[in-house]
Amino acid sequence: MVNESKVAKHYEKTNLYDVIVQGLQDTGLALDSLSSENLSMVDEFHIGGTSGTKFVTEKLSYSENSKILDIGCGIGGPARFLAENSNCSVTGIDLTSSYIETGNKLTKLVGLEHRVQLVNASAIELPFDENSFDSSYMIHVGMNISEKSKLMSEVFRVTKPGGNFVIYDVMKLEDIPMDYPLPWADRKEESAVDLISVYETELLNTGFQIIEKDVKTDFAIKFFENMIENIKKSGPLPLGLHLLMGKNTQEKISNVFRQIKEKKLSPVVIVAKK
Secondary structure (H helix, E strand, O other), X not given: OOOHHHHHHHHOOOOHHHHHHHHHHHHOOOHHHOOHHHHHHHHOOOOXXXXXXXXXXXXXXXXXXXXXXXXXXXXXXXXXXXXXXOOOEEEXXXXXXXXXHHXXXXXXXXXXXXXXXXXXXXXXXXXXXXXXXOEEEEEOOHHHOOOHHHHHHHHHHHEOOOOEEEEEEEEEOOOOOOOOOEOOEOOHHHOOOOXXXXXXXXXXXXXXXXXXXXXXXXXXXXXXXXXXXXXHHHOOOOOOOHHHHOOOHXXXXXXXXXXXXXXXXXXXXXXXXX
């Protein structure tokens, strides 16, 4: 079982906000006129970046002034994207305290603090009342959560009847060992990557109805091919996911890309309804 404190330690970064601000300045961006889009190279920490976020937000059921929950929000990229492109308010939770601190500062920097709030909390013990949110989502989070039954139960509890729960995770296509390090875990002991069928079973057992499933293998391959080509052309940029993934970023990307091409892993979108 993956230990939550080890998960938080895997992602924890010191002086992360200052590092990102320096990257923004090195890129030539003015801090007093930023939008959430300017942060996308560093705060969309998942396959597909903003395009991946759109897979999720387009499947959420919401209307004007809806309250949305982002589970495992990281430094808040998808939450800010959704808030900036809708009239929703978004609450994000994450285990990693430096992500929450950095994310709230970035939210204030782009002027969205009145609609986005990030909280340090566990996905398997959400600090919210029943039926608090109109819809919920998580992006590349379940790979760090062993207790998926608890996860699904908590999301079901805090989501209103009729609301959607949209999952965009990397999942196993075969029940075989994976090669590490990967973006969410340096070692097997830190990873809870699982089969699509496990997600489906736990969602149904909790009471959700599954209304859609989409395996995004081809999309992921194109995304990584473009990423690698861009790095070859221009080298590492001042602002990028290496600020979150650390010194072994290249090895992590290489491993996940290879195993997606080998059809061992794939990003998958599952849409469930309460």
